[in-house]
Amino acid sequence: MRFFWAKPSLWAVCALLVLGAPPVLAQPASAAAQRPVASAQQFVLSNGMTLMVSVNRRAPTAVHMLWLRVGSIDEVDGTSGVAHVVEHMMFKGTPSLAPGEYSKRIAALGGRDNAFTSRDATAYHQQIPAARLREVMELEADRFARNTWADEEFKREIEVIKEERRQRVDDSPRAQLYEIARAAMFTASPYRRPIIGWMNDLDAMTAQDVREFYKRWYAPANAAVVVAGDVDVDQVRQWAEQYYGAIPARAVPERKPRLEPPQSGPRRIEHRARSNQPYVSLMYKVPQLEAQALRQAELGPGTSRDALALTVLAAVLDGHSAARLDRALTQGERRLALRAGAFNGLYGRGPQVFVLDGVPADGVPAQQLMDALREQVGRIAREGVSEVELARVKTQWVASETYKRDALFSQANELGSNWLLGFPIDAGAVIVQHLRSITAQEVQSVAQRYFGDEQLTEAVLVPQAGTPSLPRRGGPGAGDTPAREH
C-alpha cells in the first residue's frame, strides 16, 4: 500500500508518529515484501466486481474492505481532492440510512470502521466480529451503490476537510515541502496534485462535482471486496453475490494515460517555512515493477527487475540502523546528518520515485548533505555491495513474512493492493522470491544507471527566521495530533 495519506487508520497514524517518518514518500523498503497469501481465493461476481477471500481462523474476527480503483490520480485540474471528498461523503447516507448512521450501525455490531484515500485508490474498511460479516456486507453494498446526501451535508463536510488539510499540510513544513516538490517533479502526471487537494480547489468544490465523481467511478467493475479472517469461503461468496452482485453492471470510463514526459535535467525547489531544522530530499524518477512481469515464471532483465534491485539498494542503504547511511552520515563525532534515509517506491499506478533524504547536523550546509547522500549511492556504483549486507536485508524480509501473519488487517490490505495493481493474488510472496534473487551485481548496476541528475528533483526545506518564541515553561509536549477516523 502507498502511504495512508488522506484518511489513515488510527494505527497507521500512530505508526507514523512512532517512526517519525517523513511525510509522503518515506516508507520502509520492506513494505513491498509481503507474506504469502496461501489460502486466498479470487472470484469475479456476475456484474464484474471482484471478490477476494482469505481464511484465517486464529480469532473469531474478520476484516472487510471495499476497494475502488480510483484515487487522486484520476482527478483533473480544478477539482483536486474530490476522490477524498467522496470518501468522506460516503459516510453521509443512503436512501435508507441517515447521515452518520453507517458508523452507528457498525459500532452496534461491535465493529470499527474507517477509510482512506491514496493517489491510487480509495478503500473502506471494517474490523468486525466474524459473526457479523453478513450485516456489514449488506451495509457496505448499500452505500457503494446508493450513496445519497443533501447539499447541506456537503457544505458542512467540506469545512471538515479544509480543517483536515490545515492540520495535515498547512501546519507541517515537511508536508508542504513534499506537496510543492511533487508539483515540480511531475509535469503531466496527475501525481503532481496533492491527495487532499489544493485549498483553493476545496474552496471552489461543489456538491455536484462530488456526485459526478462518485457516479463516474463507483461502478462494480471498478471495485473489489476483500474479506480476511474466520470465515467460510462459500458463504462469503454467496453473500457477495447477493449484496454486491445485485448492483447493476456498467462500464468503467476510459482512463487517459497522462504519461509523464521524460525529464532531462535537474529540478530544484526550495521551501521556506517556520521550522528549526533544515531538511533535504533527493527524488529520482525510477522504473517500476509491472504487473505483467509478476505473471512470468522467471523475471528476466528489464525495468521490473531494475525496480526490485532499487528496492534492495534502498535496504542496503537504510534497511536498519547499522546500514550504510547511518554508519556514514549519522554516527561519529563529525557526522553530517541527524537523520538520513532511503526509500524506493517499487510499484503504483503512476510513476515511481527513489528518495534519499536527511536532516543536516548543526552547521552542515544542506548542499553538503545532499552531496554526501549521492556519494553513498556513488560508492555502491563504483565498488558494489558485499554478499553479507545483501544476505542481511534478505533475512529481514524472510522473517517479516512470518511476523506479518500476526496482523489480519495487513493481509486484507495486501490483497486489495494486489487487485488494484493487477498483480496476481499471491504477489507478496512472489515479490519476496524475486527480491531474494537480486544479485550484488544488479544492485551495483542500478546504482550506476539511475542516479544521474537528469531525473533528479532536489527539495530543500529552509528554516525561516522569526520562529515563534521558545516557551520557557510547560510540560512535555504532545506529538503531532494524529488524525481521527475519516
Place this chain on the structure above:
Amino acid sequence: MLRLALTLAAGLRRAPFAALPRCLSLLLVGLMAPAWASLPIEHWQQPSGARVYLVRSPSIPMLDVQVDFDAGLRREPAQQIGLASAMANLLSKGVLAHGQDGALDENAITEAWVDLGASFSASAGADRLSFSLRSLTDPVLLGKAVALAARQLGEPAFPAQVWRRERERYIADLKESYTRPASVAGRHYVKAIYGDHPYGHEMTEQTLQRISTEDMQRFYRAHVGACQARVSLVGDIDRAQADALVGQLLARLPQGPCGSGARLPAVAEVQPLRQPAQLRIAFKAAQARVLIGQPGFKRSDPDVFALTVGNYILGGGGFVSRLTRQVRELRGLSYSVYSYFSPGLHAGSFTIGLSTRPDQADQAVGVVYDVLRDFVEKGPSEQELREAQQSLIGGFVLRLDSNARLLENVANIAWHDLPLDYLSTWSAQVERLSTADIRAAFARKVQPDRMVTLVLGAGS
C-alpha cells in the same frame, strides 16, 4: 503503553500522557481489554522474584516478550528530565565484554539482531521501562536471541560518545518541536495539569545537558533487577520453555531479593486543580490548538469501568461520540475532536482536544463546554449506554485478535496486578454499569468548573 513507550524511545516526542491517549483514544484506554473465550493466562513467580505471565498462541512460529520495570519517567530526578528515555535509547548502543563474550558496539548489536530476523528494544513510558523482544521460535534463532537480549539487559555499556551524539539529536528535535503548534500546546498544557508532579516534568536542553552516562548506569542499577521484573510472553511456546527462557533472559541482572528495605521510594500523587486556568498562547499557525482538562484518575480506581465507558460516549468512541457529533458532524469545526482518560500509577489527565481555524477557536471551546457540562450533569441516556455496551462488548474480540494486541493486554494485567480472569470478566463489568453509575463516577472525577482551558494560536 507499548506504543507510547516506543514514541518516547525515539527520543523526539517526550509526551508521557499527551501522546498515548491520542493514539488509543478510540480504545478503552483505561481498560485494555479482554479475550473472546476465557483466555488462559498462566502466571508464576520465579525464584529470583520475577513474575511471569504467559499466553500460548501456537498458530504462528513466533514469540513476543515484554519485560517491564518500575523505571519510567516518573522516577527521573527533576534536574535530569530525559534520563529514562535517554537510558532506554542507550541500552541498544553497546554491551560490555563479559567472560568469553567480547564487547559489542551499536552496529554489532544491530547486525546481530538483523541476522537473527529478530528485534529487541527498550523504551521508557511514564511509569514503566519496557523491553520488547520479537523472535521466530526456531530453537537455534530463539536461543541466540534470548542470549543476546540477556547481555543487553545485564551488561549495558552506555557509551559516552554515543550519548553525546544522541543528546545533540534530542536537543535539535526539541528545538524543532518549539516551532510546532501541537507540541507547544501540549507542553504548556501538561505543565498546567500536573504542576510539579513528575508526569508534568519538561525535558529541556538544560536537563539533557545534566545527564551523563554514569547517571544512566546508576539509574539503571537502582531500578532494574530480576526480582522487580514483570515478564509477559505471547507466542508459540509452552510453560516449561517460557520458564527457562525468562530465567536465561534475566540471568545477568542482579538476583538479590526484593526485600522491603530495597523497595523504591513512593512517588507523590498528582494534586487536583484548585481553580480553573485559562491559558491563551499567541502562535501563528493555520489552526488553533485547543486542550481542555484536569487530572483524571489512577488505574487502580474502582470507577475505572464507569469512567471509561462514559468517556466512550462522551468523546472516545470516534464517530458515535457526542463531541464528534456536536463539533465536527453538526458544525464542521474540526477534523479531529476527542476526549480521553490516561490512568497510570498516578492520576493521568482527562483531556479534550481539537484543532480548528483560528477564528473558530472560541466557538469550539464553547461547544465543548456545553457538551461536557451536559454530560457531567445528566450523564448518558439509557439508549446511549445500551449502544456503548453493545459496541464495546460485541467488539471485545477485536482487542485480542493478534499476538501483538494480546501482549499489550497481558502486560497491562501484569503491571497493574489485575486479576488473571480480568479479561474473561471484562464484558460482565461493562454490562452491569448503569447510567447512574457513570453519572456518579463523572461527578466524582470531572469538574468542568475547575479545568485548564488552553487555546494556542486563536485569532484575535
